Amino acid sequence: MSELPSSRGFPLLPSRRVNRGSKTTSTSDNAAAALLLGFTVIAILWANSPWAHSYSELLETHLGVGFGDHSFDMSVKHFVNDALMAFFFFIVGLEVKREFTIGELTDRSRAAVPVVAAAAGLVLPAVVFLAFNPSGENAAAWGVVISTDTAFLVGALALIRPMFPARVRVFLLTLAVVDDVGALGAIALFYSDSIQVVPLLSAVALLAALAMVRFLPAARGPAYAVLGVALWIALYLAGVHPTLAGVAVALLIPVFTPERGPVEQAVEQIRAFRQSPNSQYARAASRSLRESISINERLQESVGPAVSFLILPLFALVNAGVRLDAQTLSTALRSSLTWGIIAGLVLGKFVGITAATWFMRRSGLGVLVPGLTLRRIAGGAALSGIGFTISLFIVDIAIAEPERQDQARIGVLAASVLAFVFGWAVFRITDWLSPPEPVGLKLLRPVDPDRDHVRGRHDAPLTLVEYGDFECPFCSRATGSIDEVRDHFGDRLRYVWRHFPLERAHPRAFDAARASEAAALQGRFWEMARELFDHQDDLEWSDMYRYAVAAGCDIDQFDQDVRVHSSKVLHRVTDDAEDAEAMDLNATPTLFVNGLRHRGPWDAASLIRALEASRATHS
Incomplete structure (x- = not known):
């Protein structure tokens, strides 16, 4: 009898979401979430320690380069938020492009529910926030509540360990893709500075050049890198948030399911190397293997770990260090900004996602995959209120005053903790009220003659x-x-x-x-x-x-x-x-x-x- 191994990879799969369901990838996701949480705690402890001044000094330390009479510099915090985070948005863009091209979102009936649920999970939190902050300076921070932190969401689901988590995990990851699209759109449309025409036209020309890179016979990787850096500079000078350069480059990189011809050619090159090992055949085999996989997938595998294990922890370190003294907490507890963020993330996400899913099922406009129930969705919707990375990112660009930034950060951190507890309670209570059957003793999905x-x-x-x-x-x-x-x-x-x-x-x-x-x-x-x-x-x-x-x-x-x-x-x-x-x-x-x-x-x-x-x- 053949036994199931410790992990299952799905080669030649046009869907990263199934890949993410493997035990190996799940372990990697959980480790990344744990590291992100660890650096968040370090930032908070550091900012509230006797050495808090060194934390502030670190954030304000300037880094720069010079060329003759020209120089360019930015603080450590802005370097992380504006430069390094471009790689985070680059990975997000790669995943969005993959899902809409060959992944879960290519199947309209399957994608309808998470797409509509994600849209409701974007709009309703903003509406709830604006109910607390209908006008004034605080109203501009509505974007803080629209996004879910995928890394923490995956880590929280693994920590809670509800019964039968596989389907809800795939649903939430699919939903997170649409959520990311909405957040990126909000940043591009509503959180850019005054636009400068000449650099913006240069950015458009660079986008056209990036679109043509796929037709180069060789050196496509270096071309993407050089043009991507140039696009970042152009957007920075144009007044558009430069991290969007990462998204733009990612969306212009082609993605495809490995085709039979290139794969067979790679196999032939490997056979040739096996029969006659030499450097020429080794290079040919390596090149054939590399080119049989789309550059989108290769970049996710090569850049993704650096983003998860280096850039996001650094982002948490420089953005989560909020003062939690009595005065700051007292001000936050009386602030409509803080409570608007908490209500938007915790209640808005839960009600929006759950209600939209119920409506889509009830109306027949969409269907859930077999084995996925509304109570599973409710638990996942509660966890979706964990809005950390992009929420803190928008805090920095939507709010100018340090005092109000602290109030917003306290709101984000409090909402993330409450959302985790809420999600845990929903999963535990629903499992208690409707205990699941012992795993594997009964057939989970009845036989369907029209499908089986x-x-x-x-x-x-x-x-x-x-x-x-x-x-x-x-x-x-x-x-x-x-x-x-x-x-x-x-x-x-x-x-x-x-x-x-x-x-x-x-x-x-x-x-x-x-x-x-x-x-x-x-x-x-x-x-x-x-x-x-x-x-x-x-x-x-x-x-x-x-x-x-x-x-x-x-x-x-x-x-x-x-x-x-x-x-x-x-x-x-x-x-x-x-x-x-x-x-x-x-x-x-x-x-x-x-x-x-x-x-x-x-x-x-x-x-x-x-x-x-x-x-x-x-x-």
Whole structure:
């Protein structure tokens, strides 16, 4: 029996959100959130210590460069907020571009609920804030309450550990993408200084040049870097917040799902190097591997860790150091600015996201993925009030006076703590009022004949569900046993296949599952499944195209469904895999007999006895 490894990577996946669900990435996210929290605490302690003057001196220390008679300098705080944070917004932009191009937000029915919920989670907090601060200088700080801190959100969810967190985590991360788009738009439209025309025109010309970089035959990376720095300078001189240069560059960088041709070419280069190791073949293989993956994904992998583990902690260090003496706290407790931020983040986010999700489901305008309930959304909506990074970022650019900045920062910090406690309470109370079933003993999602792959009568009294993968040798052997079971029961049994690719053990299993779903769009799932099981040792994409022909598929349509319409086949596989994870399955094949997990052997005789016993129990 094939066992589930410690982490699951999804190569050739057009969705980072599934990748983020892996245990390895989750651990990395949690570590980044912990580091961010640690530097926040350090900043607060430092700012309230006997050495507080050194903290202020650090923030006001100037860094600069000079060229002849020209010089450029900025304080440490502005360097972090205006220069280093451009890399943070660069990563945000890369993720936004990926999600809208090949990720979760390409599927309109699936994206409708989190998109509308995110929009409500942007608008309602601002409305709540303006109810506390309808006019005056404080009103300009409405942008502080619109954004959720994704790093802290992920860390909080991992710390609370609600039952079945996988689906709510994917939902919240998808929602966070739209949330980021709204926050970036607010910064660009409402928090820029007086615009200077000449530098702005230069920025437009640089954007046009960046759009053409993708057509360069080589040195695209250095070109993006040089033009990106020039764009930052142009926006800075134009009066537009320069961190938006990071977003602009990211949105102009192409993203694509790895295609079969470049991947096969990389494999050939590696084979050549293996047969004759030398520096020429090594460079060619390295270049082929690099170019088979989009630069968007490569940059996320290379720049992302630096942002998470260096830039964001530095940002927390220079922005979270608020004085918490009696006078400051007393002033904050009487300030409509502080309470507007707390109410906007804690109540506005919760009500906006939850109500919008309820409306979309009730009206039929959108659907939640299988296994995701409104009470899970409510807990996640409460946690969405943790608005740290972009909230503190907007505090610095929306409020001029240091005293009011301190009031706003206290509001952000208090709201983040309250949102965490609120989210914890919602998850705990809903789990207590409606205790979840023991994990993995019962089939989480009922069989749906319109969605699942079913052999046999849809109304058959007996049901056998298998979670397996096409590269698992035990699943292949179980296929023979299941054929005997089907022969024994005839039309009294319906057999259902669901995907659970264990990719650490079976690196081609996920691609094989995608290929089977592409064949299913032509009504050839079972024929393709038989071909894949018959050729488990040869599951490269070039092989699977041959199997598609053998299964009776139109090869052009198959190619279109695998590559161009990849989200259609992707979600069929990931839905099954996420169900398996939610049930804590750890091996293939895993079988369910009439909705209950089968614990015994899966030879034909054992399965027949289990099905007979189940029929007797329910008769």
